[in-house]
Amino acid sequence: MSGTGNEQARKTAEGLAYSAGFGNEHSSEAVPGALPEGRNSPQRAPLGLYAEQLSGTAFTEPRHSNRRSWLYRIRPSAAHPQFTRTGNGHLASAPFTDAVPDPNRLRWNPLPEPPAGTDFLAGLWTLGGNGDVTQRTGMAVHLYAANASMTDRVFSDSDGELLIVPESGGLLLRTEFGLLRAEPGHVALIPRGVRFRVELLGPTARGYVCENYGQPFVLPELGPIGANGLANARDFLAPVAAYEDTEGPVEVVNKFCGNLWTATYDHSPLDVVAWHGNLVPYVYDLRRFNVIGSISYDHPDPSVFTVLTSPSDTPGLAGVDFVVFAPRWLVGEDTFRPPYFHRNVMSEYMGLIEGAYDAKTAGEGGFVPGGGSLHNMMSAHGPDRETFERASAAELKPQKVDDGLAFMFETRWPVTLTPHAAGADHLQTGYDGVWQGLQRHFRR
Ligand SMILES: O=C(O)Cc1cc(O)ccc1O
Ligand SMILES: [Fe+2]
Numbered sequence: 001m002s003g004t005g006n007e008q009a010r011k012t013a014e015g016l017a018y019s020a021g022f023g024n025e026h027s028s029e030a031v032p033g034a035l036p037e038g039r040n041s042p043q044r045a046p047l048g049l050y051a052e053q054l055s056g057t058a059f060t061e062p063r064h065s066n067r068r069s070w071l072y073r074i075r076p077s078a079a080h081p082q083f084t085r086t087g088n089g090h091l092a093s094a095p096f097t098d099a100v101p102d103p104n105r106l107r108w109n110p111l112p113e114p115p116a117g118t119d120f121l122a123g124l125w126t127l128g129g130n131g132d133v134t135q136r137t138g139m140a141v142h143l144y145a146a147n148a149s150m151t152d153r154v155f156s157d158s159d160g161e162l163l164i165v166p167e168s169g170g171l172l173l174r175t176e177f178g179l180l181r182a183e184p185g186h187v188a189l190i191p192r193g194v195r196f197r198v199e200l201l202g203p204t205a206r207g208y209v210c211e212n213y214g215q216p217f218v219l220p221e222l223g224p225i226g227a228n229g230l231a232n233a234r235d236f237l238a239p240v241a242a243y244e245d246t247e248g249p250v251e252v253v254n255k256f257c258g259n260l261w262t263a264t265y266d267h268s269p270l271d272v273v274a275w276h277g278n279l280v281p282y283v284y285d286l287r288r289f290n291v292i293g294s295i296s297y298d299h300p301d302p303s304v305f306t307v308l309t310s311p312s313d314t315p316g317l318a319g320v321d322f323v324v325f326a327p328r329w330l331v332g333e334d335t336f337r338p339p340y341f342h343r344n345v346m347s348e349y350m351g352l353i354e355g356a357y358d359a360k361t362a363g364e365g366g367f368v369p370g371g372g373s374l375h376n377m378m379s380a381h382g383p384d385r386e387t388f389e390r391a392s393a394a395e396l397k398p399q400k401v402d403d404g405l406a407f408m409f410e411t412r413w414p415v416t417l418t419p420h421a422a423g424a425d426h427l428q429t430g431y432d433g434v435w436q437g438l439q440r441h442f443r444r
Helices: 385-393 431-435
Strands: 018-020 026-029 050-055 068-073 106-108 124-132 139-148 153-155 160-169 172-174 178-182 186-190 194-202 205-212 236-241 247-256 259-267 270-278 282-285 304-309 318-327 328-330 347-355 372-375 399-401 404-411
Touching: 106 399, 124 372, 139 282, 139 318, 139 372, 139 404, 160 347, 172 186, 178 186, 178 236, 178 282, 259 385, 385 431
Parallel strands: 153 247
Antiparallel strands: 018 236, 026 270, 050 068, 068 270, 106 372, 124 139, 139 205, 153 194, 160 186, 160 205, 172 178, 172 194, 186 282, 236 282, 247 259, 304 318, 318 404, 328 399, 347 372, 347 404
16 A cells, blocks of 8 residues: 655656655655654654654764654564574675785676576675775675565665666665665665665666765765756655555565674565655666766866765765766867876776766677776776777867766775675676777877
8 A cells, every 4th residue: 555645746757756856854645644743753643653763874963964764654663573694695795805905907797697586685796895884984886686576575774875776677666765766877875774675677677786884975065066067956856655554474684784684574664654854765867967077178087977975074085976977078179088097096986877988998898788897096097998099089079978878986995806706707807908009109
């Protein structure tokens, strides 16, 4: 049973109702009258519901970064049986100590097809990461490949928020806050601790996940860009309340300090009838990104393409940035237009949602949708030989780059691999070769 009841909610083309705005104080009730008026926790909550607060930041964090929501549910979350350990599969967590951090440039092909019956949770495959889940620092890079919906089970991640980047196959995310639809080209964010179930909209689904152990993602500052631009706050869509009133066994899997724990509830924990607050799951369509770039000369640093940033205690130094390389015009005069050669103190994991990326040769054995590359701190990279030769000779008329959608998880600490990523069959050999044969042109 489900419903919606928010005046501010709006229908999207896909038929789901959403409540728009990044960081807003949203409110939503699936049954009229389910939200208490004027207080969060009345002596008896409306309709016999239980009131419960979910905190995403410490109670005392500054107002601008404080995140919490109040949930009005059929049963309190506290009414659950004991959790016991279950297998972690290919899901791993920080600290990553099983492999030696690798200064080499690395690139993977897409994940192989999973066995039949693999759902989103079982299909998570950790590439690597940094920090420490118990310290709430750092991040992990995961990929997923699934061919089944989650049925009779839900997942929650106590270790961090999950930024899901579908590459193929749409997802329907049934969360405690309501429903989100995430297709390739969208990203979805599930806050730390929020229970959700992933249903596939087609036969298979594949994509990437940034698990952010650190401070919740926020929109980057705009500085001299002004009051508008990059990802606009109003394009972030939170769900409206939609609840499940089901009795019967439901497995709840909780990722806690690096391990999966399971408990079988006798009801669905997606039983929130109404909620309000600013800690919410959301979806964002990357095609809405307002791309800022140079209209004179030189290739700008990719920080101008930041969609979301997880700040650290040092201003300007992100735990992790989520960056998108979206369609855009290139007009730079006397400029080498693709990404430049560089060595970065930050570490860069890149993935491809569709098409090609302008610094890397596309196609079989190259940088392909569903694949990924890792350029750890200080590793030398940039345009491959083919790209360098092409772009150095290109006629510099205005050019639309609109044949791809790539992204980067850029993090302050090197990404240490899991042993299964370091030894994967789909790890490409000979990636260094793309920078071989760059001729010397020096003359005096
Ligand atoms: O390495 C990459 O392709 C990512 C990247 C893109 C860019 O436009 C400038 C610098 C950078 O690291
Ligand atoms: Fe780079």
